[in-house]
Amino acid sequence: KQEVTQIPAALSVPEGENLVLNCSFTDSAIYNLQWFRQDPGKGLTSLLLIQSSQREQTSGRLNASLDKSSGRSTLYIAASQPGDSATYLCAVNDYKLSFGAGTTVTVRA
Amino acid sequence: SAVISQKPSRDICQRGTSLTIQCQVDSQVTMMFWYRQQPGQSLTLIATANQGSEATYESGFVIDKFPISRPNLTFSTLTVSNMSPEDSSIYLCSVEDLGARTEAFFGQGTRLTVV
Numbered sequence: 001k002q003e004v005t006q007i008p009a010a011l012s013v014p015e016g017e018n019l020v021l022n023c024s025f026t027d028s029a030i031y032n033l034q035w036f037r038q039d040p041g042k043g044l045t046s047l048l049l050i051q052s053s054q055r056e057q058t059s060g061r062l063n064a065s066l067d068k069s070s071g072r073s074t075l076y077i078a079a080s081q082p083g084d085s086a087t088y089l090c091a092v093n094d095y096k097l098s099f100g101a102g103t104t105v106t107v108r109a
Numbered sequence: 110s111a112v113i114s115q116k117p118s119r120d121i122c123q124r125g126t127s128l129t130i131q132c133q134v135d136s137q138v139t140m141m142f143w144y145r146q147q148p149g150q151s152l153t154l155i156a157t158a159n160q161g162s163e164a165t166y167e168s169g170f171v172i173d174k175f176p177i178s179r180p181n182l183t184f185s186t187l188t189v190s191n192m193s194p195e196d197s198s199i200y201l202c203s204v205e206d207l208g209a210r211t212e213a214f215f216g217q218g219t220r221l222t223v224v
Contacts, residue, residue, distance in 0.1 A: 031211060032211060032212075034212065034213060036215075041119075041199065041218075041220055042217055042218060043115070043199075043201055043215045043216050043217040043218040044152075044201065044203075044215040045215075046110075046212060046213065046214060046215075049211075049212045089151065089152070091152075091213070093211065093213070096154060096157075097142075097152075097154070097203075097213060099151040099152045100151060101150070101151045102151055
């Protein structure tokens, strides 16, 4: 059974600082890995999708890396803003999605 | 990408009653998924809804409690039956773009409180 772990569980940073969110998974036989953002009480917004053959994906201030052999992915958010405050979820697709518990980010103005 | 509309967005229900949640997608998709997110926890897959066949339920979820309909390739419903306070959760509908990217998309969720 796939186990997905996200560290840290919570993070508070001043505006402008770079964010580093970590995700690890136990079974490297995956199709892809996806990062989501969730605002309180809301659904999930897809941020980045990394296929198993890729090493990284970038979208604006967001960059996600994938090291499938070691079972790790990292989401980098550059120059954080208060609007980045949310919970970030990592999901691994090995036929079905397995989610981590998330990292709750607070960016202080 | 797929746009998913989920209704209702939230509801407060009495214990012992049932609530049906609707999920509408703006394009035809083969598989639709229903998830539950209990307070402070991550997402757990309830079932996979395939058009033209019965839903496939994950361990710990049963059809009598969570009946699912999938009448066509753009619509599905999840019913939460005989509700108890333990059913208070966010319920989310999801689809996957089965093109080359297999990206998952989610509705905005239904926030259910059972009193």
